[in-house]
Amino acid sequence: MDFFNLFKKHKCQNCCRRFYKVENYMHHQMLYHSDKNRYDCSNCGLKFPDMDRLKNHIKIYHSYKKNKSH
Ligand SMILES: [Zn+2]
Ligand SMILES: [Zn+2]
Structure with a gap:
């Protein structure tokens, strides 16, 4: 629980x-x-009001994408 x-x-x-x-x-x-948020995450679809928040979100939630191997 x-x-x-x-x-x-x-x-x-x-x-x-x-x-x-x-x-x-x-x-x-x-x-x-909100519909006002123009930047949406291509990984999960969440929307953000500015690029900084989107980048921060990606860094936190989708950092595994930055796999340099391969
Ligand atoms: Zn995301
Ligand atoms: Zn929510």
């Missing part, structure tokens, strides 16, 4: 992240799933 997630009631239907406060949940929706 994921003990920590018990305290996070608000679950995002798009990426399954959980949030303790509804404010954080709403902010997440605006940040990651």
Whole structure:
């Protein structure tokens, strides 16, 4: 059982992240799933408002893509 997630009631239907406060949940929706966000990750489809956030996301979640072998 994921003990920590018990305290996070608000679950995002798009990426399954959980949030303790509804404010954080709403902010997440605006940040990651808003139509205003133009930069979407080609790996998982998440959207970001600027390139820096997208790059940071790729670095964190898809760093395995940077496999220099082969
Ligand atoms: Zn989400
Ligand atoms: Zn991604």
